[in-house]
Amino acid sequence: MLRYILLRLLSMIPTMAVISMLVFTIIELPPGDYFESYVSELTAMGEDVDMAEIEELRHQYGFDQPPVMRYFHWVGGMLTGDFGYSFEYQLPVSEVVGDRLWLTVLVSFFTIIVTWLIAFPIGIYSATHQYSWGDYGLTFLGLLGIAVPNFMLALILMYFANRWFGVSIGHLMDQKYLAEPMSWEKSRSILSHIWIPVLIVGTAGTAGMIRRLRANLLDELQKQYVVTARAKGLSPMRTLVKYPLRMALNFFVADIGSILPAIISGAEITAIVLSLETTGPMLVKALQSQDMYLAGSFLMFLAFLTVVGMLISDIALALLDPRIRLAGRSTK
Amino acid sequence: MTLETVRSPLPEPGAPLGHYVSDAPFDPDRLEETTPRHKKFARASQKQLMWWKFRRHKLALASAWFLGILYAMILVVEFLAPYNLHTRHMEHIYEPPQRVRLFHEGSFVGPFVYGRTMRLDMDTLQRIYTDNPADVQPIRFFCSGDSYRFWGLKEADFHLACPAKGGTLFLLGTDRLGRDVLSRILYGARISLTIGLLGIAISFTLGIVIGGLAGYHGGWFDLIVQRLIEVLQSIPSIPLWMALAAIMPVTWSPILIYIGITVILGLLDWTGLARAVRSKLLSLREEDYVLAAQLMGAGSARIIGRHLVPGFMSHLIATATLAIPGMILGETALSFLGLGLRPPITSWGILLTEARSVSVIAFYPWLLFPTLFVILVILAFNFLGDGLRDAADPYK
């Protein structure tokens, strides 16, 4: 296993290299560059632009060089810990993120916990009480969450939360706390706001989880070893959790790899609609305005988390099921 | 030493057991009695068996019917929709749904709607519609209304239902250009229920094949496939959409671009499924029956397709049914970023995107009707999935 992990760690290097090229290409694909969009944004607002100044900036950031050169410049910078400069914020990329990062982690973390807390019991319930009213009802609710686009749900919740509970629309806290340091009131305010995004992002994920868990459990529930466990006198719940659930978790563990980056990127569109102070909208904005170093570093960070997440997921998989030999070939 | 034969194999509690011998007729060569029903089942093919099992799941059957009808309907949308996709009614902007009634002033008239009068509230700039009970507008059936080109080929104007001459029939209200929401939903179904499935088909095929091979073979193949998956998963969908939207040829029609994006998304979207399949197969491949199949000389394709994937069918079905809303509504996210479908094409996603404002929720909630259709379709697909799952479940 240790050897396998080592091999995997080594293989991250070429993977990340390939990803960096891909990220670079993707950022470069849309026509124009940041300055182009900068100029057009200014002119759209009726402002004047000093084209000479723009040309100068272009030159300064090497935008008059061929893309290959810029790629190496960028990658070289990242290797030495210099993630480049955000044109939009006029700050080094490393300083732009600020508070947003932990707020994002907070929201995502809450969302994931809530998703699991809801999905696991319900999934188990649905599988053990297949075709009961509870199964149907919960399935229906879950699917409702999937069927309504997140932004719509966001708008509806926002609107009614405001009408009925007076919660201010959007954001993660009341505006007045924005610039303040952490305090009791501020955290209260955050708590009173966070449930909306958690609910919105959570609903879609929860239903997916419930349905999949249910499906996987249904397959396992009939297996002979479950009967054995029952014959030992194990209670249905403990049987379920110890045996079939562990088997059914396979799909879930396989997906752990994508949780990690999702925590950071957050649900972008919901975050945009709700105007959350998280990293998602920042990424989208950076992409739209072609703030390439910011977007690029962000994407690379996500990629890194993905790669690490996949490794964690594979290790967890081997822990979950002793039969799995990750490095091994199939017996022929 | 011989014991007396007793009548029952079960003595009184605690009593010693006598020697019981059954006196029922005994013929070892007699076969188990088989009913014709047993015979029928024994002779049936596996597909037939599945169908019989599926049939027992009433809700799944109903869902299958519902979807079947829906898909049949999208073939003849032009005929079913009371209006054309683009027919506007400037005097009926944001008109709430009209109720179909049967009785007018206590007497039966048949299905009809009341005409409406509109008043513009100059202060709030709201259009206020009131039923005009004097204006009874009977709905006409199998009638001629807006003319259309059926499938772009044949000129026709035949409709299932039309408004009364000079009247209106907005069963689900109208939108901001006075277009009939019902008609738009019907036309939208055509796109929403077809193209997205293409993407699912692509991503599922890829996911199962690639994930299956990686999980079954393991080793280097797996290592490389996993790296590929890492690379693909590393790129979030949003930048990808943006890049794709940027490179799609300008001259393509919107529908072609949409198909293009769907296909490409399908081509990139298989990774999650592939990983799930692979992980499951990594453990399933250690089962004895896989070995048995190998020893019979079965190839990878057969082992994956016939032995391993069926063991994972429930998950696949669940995932597929869950992917459908994603594909129907995927374009809402695209539109959100300004990359989605554009008129003149209409889909449910577009309709919902257009309803994207607090005003709609507050004043024109009927514009959210497409959601209802999405929900119905998704429920139907899920129940259908349940039925299929059960049909494939040997324990049922």
Place this chain on the structure above:
Amino acid sequence: MTAPASDLLRVENLRISFRVPSGTILAVKDASLRVAPGKVTALVGESGSGKSVISQAIMGILPSIARAEGRILFSDPERPGSPIDIVRLPLDGREIRHLRGRRMGKIFQEPMTSLSPLHTIGDQISEVLAIHTADDAAERRRKTEEMLGLVGFQDPARAFDMYPFELSGGMRQRAMIAMALICRPALLIADEPTTALDVTIQAQILKLLRDLQQKLGMAMLLITHDLGVVANVADEVVVIYRGEIMEAGTVEAIFRDPRHPYLKGLLKAVPHFDMEPGERLKPLRSIPASGATLMDHIAPAASRSGKADAPDVLLSVRHVSKTFTTRKGGLFKAGERKRHRAVSDVSFTVRRGECLGLVGESGCGKTTLSKILMRAITPDEGSVILHSADGDIDIGRASGSDLRRLRTRVQMVFQDPVSSLSPRMTVQNILMEPLEINGRGTAKTRLETVRRLLTAIGLDETALNRYPHAFSGGQRQRIGIARALALGPELMICDEPVSALDVSVQAQILNLLKDLQKDLGLTTIFISHNLAVVDYMADRIAVMCNGRIVEIAPREVLMRSPAHPYTRSLLAAVPFPDLERPLDFDRISANGASDTARWPDAFRPDGDGEGLAAADLGNGHLVLARSDVKAAELVS
């Protein structure tokens, strides 16, 4: 002895039916039986007669599609006087859970699938303690290891941390037994508890059960078709046929005075050591399709025509070894890996058309060896060559068309029938599959073949569209055999092919195999614990112990004059279905016959397990002994 006040278990007029898509199957029809406290009731009967189903009903673990009627009364000696009707207890309710595992233990018929593949056996066994006792973890481990030792694990501490898939079939069965016994239940339901065990271990287990029975007053419902075992341990016997009780009585009554034609037939079908050469077993009913017609149908004559000029030796195995490393718990504890030599330096040949019997202690490497022969496991060293008219195939290295030839010519019957059948394929598809893979026949002829195969193994066509889990253990085993036969292989490796079959069906199957061997020259390697069966089938017998072949000789030679101490103790441990020849339990050593310490010096390996070689005693009789000992001395 005073008669006990009541019965521990009374099954009264039990009817069990299954709701299947095609209607209902009535598996048990008004069966009644009892188990007296501290006594053993044996339930014997044909494969598929409803024995397992009854045992499931007693534990309240019938599958959800089954329906039980009647009464199952359990009078717990702990709470005398109030029998509990298990049929009426709520499913998985507190009461029944309280009984399961603690007051009633069950040994499942198929140990492989009955254990969770994700948990170590120690975990699964000690869980029973965790549920029903207040012991702490250390105490549980201690008790579990003790129990594992009692059921014959040589290294209980190591076994505790092993996963089921790392164990041999017999070891899994013993783990199952340990699980059932760990709480010392008042009633043990043992469903074929010793099918995967060699006779010495079987004797050891039977002894253990008897001891417990005597010491703790444990009663037992023993389901088995090994009439030898019945004769040795049972107090009362119930004979069941197609869900109906045919005959019941004390063990004396049954063996000395069988009355029902079915029971008489059964007793007649038992293979015994003193059969004439060429004498056939007498099954209850004859199989309509003879081996020849079946095979003709399966493999067209053309493909068998090359037989004449085929080399005499079909398979040669040279110095094959295989070592397993077991994974130990955690991820990073690389240091704690344990290595186990499952097969070591095995060489032998198999001649065309013969049947080579392979016997040996449970866990000695038989299955591993057979898998090596099939190229399901790659040996660490050594080679296996399949000789045939169209060129030799090096099994270890074959690829492409050679591999394909190999796959059609060599087939295997798996030891564990359940797990070797795809759970989501119907029997029809399972049997059809080898034909499809190799493109034999058309869809129609394939179906015909499948039907013939089914008849040959004694199942009717209603089986076609059922899934493996809906069959009895013996039925599944027969399906496995049918599948192996489907391609008409040259060499068939049968790993315990009849262990789950009652004697009459067993006779049917054995006769079929024999016919095939005689008429078509089918070569078989026949692995079995049942020495009488091996004696009946095999032309030569190889005896394995601790991964090595310790003795190999023609059947008569080995049976009449075994040379190796291990072989001798094996033969001594055979139970006979004869009340006059009871097993001498006291002679059965705690560590089994493979304990080299008890062997004479001439056979004992030196410290590092080396220094042994095959000594030729003439007549093809080879025995593994120290190379410095003369052959003559070994015959003693």
Place this chain on the structure above:
Amino acid sequence: GGTGFSGSPMLDELVNAGILPDVATRLPEKPRVIDLKAMGREPGRHGGTVRMLIGSQKDIRLMTINGYARLVGYDENLELQPDVLERVDNEGDRIFTFHIRKGHRWSDGSLLTAEDFRYCWEDVILNDDLRKGGLPRELLARDRPPRFEIIDQYTVRYSWDAPNPNFLPKLAAPQPLVIVMPSGYMRRFHKSYQDPFRLSALMKEYRVKKWADLHIKMSRSYRPENPDLPTLDPWRNTVAPPAEQFVFERNPFFHRVDENGLQLPYVDRVVLSLSTPDIIAAKTGTGEADLQINALDFADYTFLKDSEKLFPVKVSLWKRTQGSRVALLPNLNCADEAWRDLLRDVRMRRALSLAIDRREINLAAFYGLARESADTVLPESPLYRDELARAWSAYDPETANRLLDEMGLTQRNSDGIRLLPDGRKAEIVVETAGESTLETDVLELVTDHWREVGISLFVRTSQRDVFRSRAMGGEIMMSMWTGLDNGVPTADMNPSQLAPTADDQLQWPVWGMYYLSLGKKGKPPELAEARRLVQLLAEWEASALPADRTRVWGEMLDIYTDQVFSIGIVNGGLQPMVHATRLVNVPDKGLFGFEPTSYLGVYKPDTFFLREEG
């Protein structure tokens, strides 16, 4: 105090602590007195915080625009008035003498003097490092820069040989020409004044590579990202980006007072909160903004109006100043030759304009409240004439059809779509940034209208970022954009928007580039009428007499509308304006636009005040 001036209580503490001088010292000797009563408004009180919502960090510029403290600025009647300056002497638009208010201070308390003008002129504008592109166009008259003289500490003079009518309007623009800088503060970032060692330390601190970048960055006054930069605006920023919220506090040295001697602004603090543009309307509707006009759309009006019932807000409708709320701009520099020739044919443009049923669009999108008009000036402008608005803007499909037939586009296919001479179908692809449903809706309607005259329209949305370069490259055939930026010009304002003068004019970007780059890039206008417009613009720039300017404007407007260089649809579009009911002095009616009203600027938000609660 005895002087009769009073400052905000907010600053009392600082004054008492001696950190701030008292209000009399803080104000110039002659502050600008705003007579609120005379304006029809109510004199107010100090205090309070006004909340506003912005959609992007860049929008802190709204504070500079709305604050509208300029050397000279427009009043509500769009007449130029000295503001920061006490007086301007203008001799024939050639010689401008600026009189600074004595004792006028920057927000850091330093005096505003002629030195600040000199620093900006000599050390910044004329500095090669700082201004790579040369002098701003507005500082050139017949391509010659002005002479700069310091008359005394409070008087400076700029003089040209030829008239420069651009100068003062540009100083009054929403994004003003910068000719004065807080030299006391800025010097530390200037190579000529700072020792190299300290300068490079500062460069390191602010992470820039060149000193010029440092100077530019620190001196940016339009987007007040540097909280330390002294300003003359009513409020000054206190938060450095990036941030989610920007707090602007009153400038203690602001130079305006009301008639009662209260130093303006009344409101102590303006807080700008960052929000997604999409939900600004929703948030405004729930009373989360005290003053909001930007990022609100007419479509939100009903919702906003409804919220009046629930929240203490007031919603009114202002009028947008654009020449057309949305306009179709045929790209005369289109790369497709066939189409270029067609679009350059005035009959084509007229036909397309005549084919549009503006009435329907007005009804559908504006409840009929906007004006159907060509893309031209609004009635509020003194230059307005009825025939301008009516030029080719009636719905007349027959004439349109006739014009198209006349052009030879007589062949039609089976769908009734006309065929080009080369046999292609007459399909016009209109590009839009698609940012509002308004654009898509209008296009949808126009599609139908044009089909009536045998032209089919396709919509393509692309990011507006790429519009300019694509239009320059001729890839765009026609685009949808807003009409003339300034729909309420006076003759004194530069008419350059009517002539090809910039590369972001999507109807002729290549010609505009030619003008902009002084002939180095792009191509000279190839249409006589366009050339004439450039010529007229030159005449305006050279003119010294108001009458001349009016004539030039008139002629240019005639050509522009008659030639239909831009197909206007409706103008006078309505703009919802929301303010808290507590906020007093916000006009109920107003013109809303960047130019010339500087959004709220000319309505002087410093005179808005929060009425005491209760």
